[in-house]
Amino acid sequence: MNGTLKRVAVACLAMIALLMLNVNWLQAVRAENLRSDARNTRNFYERYAIERGRITAGGKVIAQSVETDSKRFRFIRQYPDAKLYAHVTGFFSPESADAVEASENKLLDGSSADLLLRRSIDLFTGEPTKGANVEVTINPKAQKAAYDALRASGKRGAVVALEPKTGAILAMVSLPTYDPTELSGTDKSKVFTRYEELAKDKSQPLLNRTIAQTYPPGSTFKVVTAAAYLEDDSSRGPDTQVDAPQNLPLPNTNISLPNYGGAACGSGQVTLQYALEKSCNTPFGKIGMELGYDKMKEQTEKFGMGTQLGVPMSVAGSDFGKEEDKAALAMASIGQRSNRMTPLQMAMIASGIANGGSVMKPYLVSKITDAKGDAIDEADPEELSEAISSETADKLRTMMVSVVQNGTANLAQVPGVQVAGKTGTAETADGQPPHAWFISFAPANDPKIALAVIVESGAANVGAEATGGHTAAPIAKAVLEAVLNK
Template sequence: MTRYIRHSSALCALLLLALLVNAARVQVVDSASLDGNAANRRPAIARFEQPRGDILVDGRPITGSKDTGEQLRYERTYNNGPLYAPVTGYASQMYGTTFLENAEDAILSGTDPMLAPLPLWNDVTRARNPGGTVETTIRAAVQRAAYSGLGGKRGAVAAVEPSTGKILALVSTPSYDPERLSGNGRAVAKAWQGLNSAPDKPMLNRAIRQTYPPGSTFKVVTAAAALDSGAVTDPDAPTKSPSPYTLPGTKTRLTDEADGCAGASLRHAFQWSCNTVFAKLGVDTGLGPMVETARKFGFDGGGLRIPSPVSASYFDPSLDKAQLALSAIGQYETRATPLQMALVAAAVANGGSIKAPYLVERTTTDDGDVVSASGPRTLRQAMNPGTAARLREMMTQVVEKGTGANAAVPGATVGGKTGTAQHGIGNAGTPYAWFVSWAQAPREPEPSVAVAVVVEEASADRGDISGGGSAAPVAKAVMEAALKSARRDGL
């Protein structure tokens, strides 16, 4: 009898060992594949079982969470969703996350280990921290001014603080309400399909994910290259620039819309946006200095994050002379995001130094303890300080007595550059209207805002398109709001 008991005990022990081995296999070896299995709803249930942390603008939440009482309990809500969609992105139970909702997901969802009260605390207790808070650098008044200024037209605005790199506004229109994508029902699937099939692409973040030919706003970069390289030593000296100008090695003639461009000085050509002068200037400066300067400004440099990734702007490093002439006036294959062109204006305003742009001021726990904080960081020196000073002067003259008069802000010093970018097969597309600028308040030592505006103007007549007419008034409204906001904050 004892022998049978021993055999039974050994068998039970063996079965118990087999269960333990299998449990270990399931929990250790197969855990990753089981967690990722589409049929496993536990991660989703856990993810949405508590409210998501908030994103703040001017210290106030522009997001929230609502209790649905369903298995996936909390859905994301948005205050002024279309206004802030290019900043927040969406947090959807069906389609994941984008932009800040994605880049700061660990903080907002409560999964970041830095939110735990003690190291390894959550590993021991299996607890989940409340979602943290993300405080942005966006100023509500500046964001509203940009959104209202575009008025629903296809386009984008980026505004930065030149001395720090803080992003003050990031707007893309037409926009959408990200709350329509928060849940998991049929209405969400229908909204997703409609938004993705819409011809005006409301979910496209034109400010940081769309590149455009920058047109004449790129002449800021060309002028910097010419001055830094010594191709131009005196901005007031006449140039040997014919009008029209025949592109090297071709029979194609480039013309000007402004008068007095033949042989015009750099200052006059910049003020009235003479294409012939700048096309020839790009060729005279040479491909090497042009490529080097473009890269110093941020072109051809991938990996920029704010913290969401920004599409790379592009200046072709392998051009013949005719192509270089067109690229020097922001055409051919030259492409830029609105944020990149805001950084070009910011470099002029900040003595040639480009500060790394950033969108998140700090992240905190739900009770206000700082998890991480951002601050100014120099990205690169785009040009010599003396060149930046000359460009500031020339940009000021563009607004005071040139093509950018519509951007003038009473009482403030404003510098700007207009641009009209051709595109499409045979340049048949309606041109894009550009304006880049910076503004300095009276008695302030330095400019407090730099802006880039692009307006696609898909429904406008070609004759009505101009950076000074369509984009400059938007930039003016943004700069006015930024200057008022800075005064109110005591900056």
């Protein structure tokens, strides 16, 4: 009898062990495959069973869940002003999400550990689970002004604006854009077909150019070269005389670096301020070679280049380029060669100068609240780096104000406001017209906003730095006015 019981017990233990192995195999090893299996519709329907939290900007709802009459899909996502905020909100599709919808997904759908207390209370009171609300830092006036002005140019491009003292992102516009509503429906066939169309579009409407695309910065980068030059010797300033030949011979080559159109830059020697005002190539190419690669690279890193950023969306890395020879260094020092920057990085440079040399870490989410409006988390501004001394920042501010008042950026002037800025033209390798750039901050003595504008292939049929001045600077002016003229 005892032997029979033992055999039964062993058999039961073996079955339990096999059962546990099977459960672990299914829930751990095969979980991802089962979750993505087309026959598994449970997760698909559950995705729409909870009321996701709202995404708001300046008190304005830019994404929300609304209840439907469907028995299978209780809530669907809506995006007021969809195209205007597409690269901020992103989309919430049947199987994926993008931008804030993706980065804050666990908060928006209520599954975050930060909402455990709220879920417990709701369970006790019998209320349905709701996701947390996400408030972003976007200034609706700045966003609309940037969108309208960039769209009026008829070109692809991007505008990103920051609050210098905190790093809050005030505007994030990338064109062309798309309608996230089309990618947030419940009909997989329609959503996937539309996504494929957008993904294959050569104009790349799904690409957030402000943070996911790098470009040669052109002459906007000359403020970084000027910063390295001023930091190298504190006795230097806007009135320091620098060599400005009509053509700068490039070592170990048979070519020279000219100014735009081969024009002269003064009479061979000019002040550093004049060189920045007129955006002369030869003085800054020469300065870069004299400082050397290490000092130039170090200065770029102090402005945040090479630092991996999330805003919370991942930001493409900006890079000064690898060390080559003196000729390549001269070109990189005027924003060409292998020098590549995101618009956000260029806005951070402007912001750092505006903020007395301190670059703040950029961020997009300002506050998280639960369904009842109670705060869960709030942004705490954080310094990313001390890029330059306050003395150097003051000198650069003076020179950048002069660029707007007396130089290539007169179209960025805002009545009653002192604006600092720098234009740029970036040559491309694909034979297209150069890109038009502008970086800026204002008011110069108490900056409330710093920004970067790029218009792709926006420099056709106009001359020199006037490309950035004629194409990109007016876009910046519209954004500055939207923020400053209350």
